[in-house]
Amino acid sequence: MAYYAIKGGEEAIKNSLDFYADLTNSADELEDEVLIKSLTFSIDRVMSEGSLYSKKLAARSIKRSAGDLLNASFFLRAHRSSCQRIGISRTIDINKMRLSRRISSAFKDIEGGQLLGPSNDYEIKLLVDLKNEDVNIEEYSSKDCVIKSALSPLRDDDLIKKLPKEEKIWDVTRNYPSAPYPRSAVLQVMSRAETGSLLCVGYTTMRGYGDIHPTIGDLRIGELDIDFTHPFTKKDVKVGSIEATAVECVGTFNQDENGDTKLTTGFGFCFGKNETKAISMSMIDLSLYNTHYSVGGEHIIAADFDMIMHHLDGIESFGMTNHFKLPHYVTFQTDYQIFKSAQKYSNDKKGDAK
Amino acid sequence: MKREDINSLAQLVAKAELKKLYTKINEKHSIKVLTAPTEQTLLVPVKDPISGGEFYAGEVLVTSTIVSVDNIKGWSMVMDSNNKLSLYTAVLDASFEANIFKDEIKTLLKSAKKAEEKANKEQNKKVNSTRVSFDLM
Numbered sequence: 001m002a003y004y005a006i007k008g009g010e011e012a013i014k015n016s017l018d019f020y021a022d023l024t025n026s027a028d029e030l031e032d033e034v035l036i037k038s039l040t041f042s043i044d045r046v047m048s049e050g051s052l053y054s055k056k057l058a059a060r061s062i063k064r065s066a067g068d069l070l071n072a073s074f075f076l077r078a079h080r081s082s083c084q085r086i087g088i089s090r091t092i093d094i095n096k097m098r099l100s101r102r103i104s105s106a107f108k109d110i111e112g113g114q115l116l117g118p119s120n121d122y123e124i125k126l127l128v129d130l131k132n133e134d135v136n137i138e139e140y141s142s143k144d145c146v147i148k149s150a151l152s153p154l155r156d157d158d159l160i161k162k163l164p165k166e167e168k169i170w171d172v173t174r175n176y177p178s179a180p181y182p183r184s185a186v187l188q189v190m191s192r193a194e195t196g197s198l199l200c201v202g203y204t205t206m207r208g209y210g211d212i213h214p215t216i217g218d219l220r221i222g223e224l225d226i227d228f229t230h231p232f233t234k235k236d237v238k239v240g241s242i243e244a245t246a247v248e249c250v251g252t253f254n255q256d257e258n259g260d261t262k263l264t265t266g267f268g269f270c271f272g273k274n275e276t277k278a279i280s281m282s283m284i285d286l287s288l289y290n291t292h293y294s295v296g297g298e299h300i301i302a303a304d305f306d307m308i309m310h311h312l313d314g315i316e317s318f319g320m321t322n323h324f325k326l327p328h329y330v331t332f333q334t335d336y337q338i339f340k341s342a343q344k345y346s347n348d349k350k351g352d353a354k
Numbered sequence: 355m356k357r358e359d360i361n362s363l364a365q366l367v368a369k370a371e372l373k374k375l376y377t378k379i380n381e382k383h384s385i386k387v388l389t390a391p392t393e394q395t396l397l398v399p400v401k402d403p404i405s406g407g408e409f410y411a412g413e414v415l416v417t418s419t420i421v422s423v424d425n426i427k428g429w430s431m432v433m434d435s436n437n438k439l440s441l442y443t444a445v446l447d448a449s450f451e452a453n454i455f456k457d458e459i460k461t462l463l464k465s466a467k468k469a470e471e472k473a474n475k476e477q478n479k480k481v482n483s484t485r486v487s488f489d490l491m
């Protein structure tokens with residue numbers, strides 16, 4: 001397919017933008033702070049898919065796109081590419097998360113307990129006014145909840161399958177790898193992927209296109225510190241903290257490459273509070289690196305590295321799909337002319353035969 | 355309090371309070387902006403529990419500034435798009451190092467830390483109130 005430059009239409013484009021502004025400008029009446037506090041899950045989703053942690057800009061992007069979250073992520077991703085990257089923060093470890101929510105459906109009793117956190121999992125999804133029960137939290141502990149993953153004891157006992165450790169961390173924003181894809185690139189792609197795409201592919205692993213029925217070993221939402229080096233003292237400084245979601249799902253016990261029987265797991269991590277995304281990512285991770293799960297050697301989407309690496313990014317798929325709205329006159333006319341010529345040739349042949 | 359605590363603690367202070375102290379420092383000392391507040395990103399690596407390796411989860415938007423106060427350099431890197439906050443924080447960083455208004459800086463940051471700790475405790479009570487152990491039927 002070829003692209004062709006177009007010209008003209010300035011007046012119509014100007015008027016169209018003005019019309020769009022008329023339609024959407026009332027979103028500017030919403031204060032950023034109000035949006036950040038009230039639509040917290042939308043803000044988090046946009047930051048995660050835009051791959052830039054900035055609540056202020058996420059709020060501005062949501063307003064600019066009048067609530068179209070995919071479009072908002074696009075604004076954020078574009079802004080990201082316009083900023084200088086100053087460096088790399090210290091590596092964050094999910095075991096150091098200050099938890100606001102922590103669930104394990106694999107273990108009933110776990111060290112530190114299960115924390116439902118702020119959740120509506122157990123709410124009836126009916127759009128009716130529900131009475132808020134009176135709660136009294138004064139009697140509860142005010143201590144921070146920093147708890148190791150529920151899978152840590154199994155890891156300590158060497159019961160969990162390990163994958164080879166990579167020496168170099170790949171960065172797909174600077175250099176997109178070719179197959180075979182490094183694990184760090186695969187996880188990065190999924191961490192910034194579109195939630196719905198991950199959910200769709202993750203769901204295939206449980207339905208007719210895979211045979212995984214994972215359990216959530218450890219789902220955690222909370223805050224993690226971002227540390228960097230002070231340029232003058234050369235000591236670590238806390239820049240701030242981010243909210244994040246991490247999930248370790250567990251499959252079943254299987255033989256690994258060395259013949260040892262180990263528990264298979266998958267990992268999901270994303271910015272903000274987005275457990276659907278992190279769960280989906282962990283399921284796909286489990287499927288990718290444990291292909292023996294695949295049903296009878298059939299083609300399994302969630303175990304196909306090419307499929308995962310090239311189809312989950314919301315900004316890319318959104319951009320590619322929407323570009324078809326732009327003028328493709330020459331492309332279509334070329335096809336049309338070829339069809340007409342072929343049709344004439346075929347008719348002429350039929351005439352000759354008579 | 356260490357110099358390295360200033361960057362995160364200053365972000366907890368109300369901007370009006372920071373501005374007040376900045377103005378006081380500016381009236382009596384020479385503040386030079388060496389690198390104006392600039393939006394930058396920090397790449398965030400995350401430990402992968404399965405391989406023990408790492409991967410990049412995304413980038414965090416930060417605003418950085420370098421100043422000098424009476425020729426002593428100060429720096430800040432604050433979260434998000436926050437030019438004023440970054441400037442004030444860098445000035446506090448330099449002033450702390452230069453022993454300028456050090457007690458006022460400490461007092462301001464300590465009170466912000468206290469307020470933050472109180473808010474965290476309230477939040478923790480909410481979190482801990484949701485601890486559950488389901489019974490099997």
